[in-house]
Amino acid sequence: MDSSNSHSHSLQSICYQRGSLRLLDQRRLPLETVYLDIRTSTDGWNAIKDMVVRGAPAIAIAAALSLAVEAFNLNFSGTSTDAASFLTQKLEYLVSSRPTAVNLSDAATKLQKLVLNVAETADEPKAVFEAYIDAAEIMLTDDVNDNKAIGFHGARFLQSQLKDSERLSILTHCNTGSLATAGYGTALGVIRSVHAEGLLVTGSRLTAFELVHDMIPATLITDSAAAALMKAGRVNAVIVGADRVAANGDTANKIGTYSLAISASFHKIPFYVAAPVTSIDLSLSSGQDIIVEERSAKELLNADGGLGKQVAAPGIAVWNPAFDVTPANLITGIITEKGVITKVAADAFDIKGFIDKVK
Numbered sequence: 543m544d545s546s547n548s549h550s551h552s553l554q555s556i557c558y559q560r561g562s563l564r565l566l567d568q569r570r571l572p573l574e575t576v577y578l579d580i581r582t583s584t585d586g587w588n589a590i591k592d593m594v595v596r597g598a599p600a601i602a603i604a605a606a607l608s609l610a611v612e613a614f615n616l617n618f619s620g621t622s623t624d625a626a627s628f629l630t631q632k633l634e635y636l637v638s639s640r641p642t643a644v645n646l647s648d649a650a651t652k653l654q655k656l657v658l659n660v661a662e663t664a665d666e667p668k669a670v671f672e673a674y675i676d677a678a679e680i681m682l683t684d685d686v687n688d689n690k691a692i693g694f695h696g697a698r699f700l701q702s703q704l705k706d707s708e709r710l711s712i713l714t715h716c717n718t719g720s721l722a723t724a725g726y727g728t729a730l731g732v733i734r735s736v737h738a739e740g741l742l743v744t745g746s747r748l749t750a751f752e753l754v755h756d757m758i759p760a761t762l763i764t765d766s767a768a769a770a771l772m773k774a775g776r777v778n779a780v781i782v783g784a785d786r787v788a789a790n791g792d793t794a795n796k797i798g799t800y801s802l803a804i805s806a807s808f809h810k811i812p813f814y815v816a817a818p819v820t821s822i823d824l825s826l827s828s829g830q831d832i833i834v835e836e837r838s839a840k841e842l843l844n845a846d847g848g849l850g851k852q853v854a855a856p857g858i859a860v861w862n863p864a865f866d867v868t869p870a871n872l873i874t875g876i877i878t879e880k881g882v883i884t885k886v887a888a889d890a891f892d893i894k895g896f897i898d899k900v901k
């Protein structure tokens with residue numbers, strides 16, 4: 543199996559060959575392109591925690607592959623049951639790196655079930671490790687395929703909503719492209735698929751960098767300019783990613799998403815979430831139970847996204863939530879690789895019904 547995910551000229555956050563994983567250090571973009579070698583699940587945990595790799599799908603895949611590399615290079619003496627215990631404990635540890643994106647825990651749960659199942663009949667630990675590595679590699683290739691399907695469904699749906707000669711002018715927010723996934727992207731994947739003139743972007747460092755790199759026409763704005771742009775009539779759709787979608791459609795995403803949704807609602811602009819089905823958490827009835835990660839004050843007070851020396855307001859109190867939760871009533875539709883989830887009643891999604899139908 544060609545387990546690498548090398549493809550077209552898009553940026554790659556995850557460079558993987560069996561036995562080797564390198565992660566693009568996204569903290570240093572756009573000025574430096576530096577890849578870090580990841581040899582163990584501990585390297586993987588640190589890379590996720592410190593946002594070397596970021597993006598809900600990307601952190602799940604980076605976690606799984608960091609353990610795949612560790613397993614591939616491990617001299618293991620023990621039974622197949624011991625191998626399954628080793629892997630399940632490492633996956634539990636990896637899940638603790640960041641709490642909000644459900645993709646990480648979803649991937650870990652699926653991989654834990656797999657290794658425990660294989661260990662029941664495997665004669666030796668090697669079979670358990672190989673089954674794990676195969677499954678982790680499939681997650682890598684599936685993610686790119688899922689994102690292309692999200693792009694296809696999203697582009698087709700958005701264009702079906704256009705009037706006459708209207709052209710799409712999409713506002714997006716935060717890191718949802720090839721840097722936040724194994725490739726192609728979710729919300730940015732829709733934009734890639736649409737590739738319309740006059741795309742408007744908030745979220746400068748990573749998304750703008752990626753759009754320029756891929757020569758997709760875009761205009762960079764600040765978060766605080768979004769409402770004024772909507773009022774000027776220059777936006778006719780908003781598309782964002784997701785870290786976790788609750789059963790009723792409430793969605794956790796990068797901080798600032800909620801205020802975008804409020805502005806879009808006020809200006810009667812459709813607001814879409816683009817995410818793979820693995821971002822949906824049916825165990826949560828609503829968004830009020832989603833854990834919102836708070837990050838270090840250094841990310842606001844220090845230069846270089848927290849890597850550099852302090853440059854702002856020593857001693858000031860800081861509140862730095864990484865996400866907020868947008869209520870379902872502000873969301874027009876949820877674009878997935880299985881199709882677009884629209885509302886069945888005035889302001890309600892039937893996400894479980896959709897999932898059951900497309901299974």
Ligand SMILES: CSC[C@H]1O[C@H](OP(=O)(O)O)[C@H](O)[C@@H]1O
Nearest residue numbers: 596597598716718722783784796
């Ligand atoms: C397709 S990525 C979805 C989501 O993940 C990002 O979170 P982070 O960069 O903190 O890992 C961001 O919220 C994106 O919108």
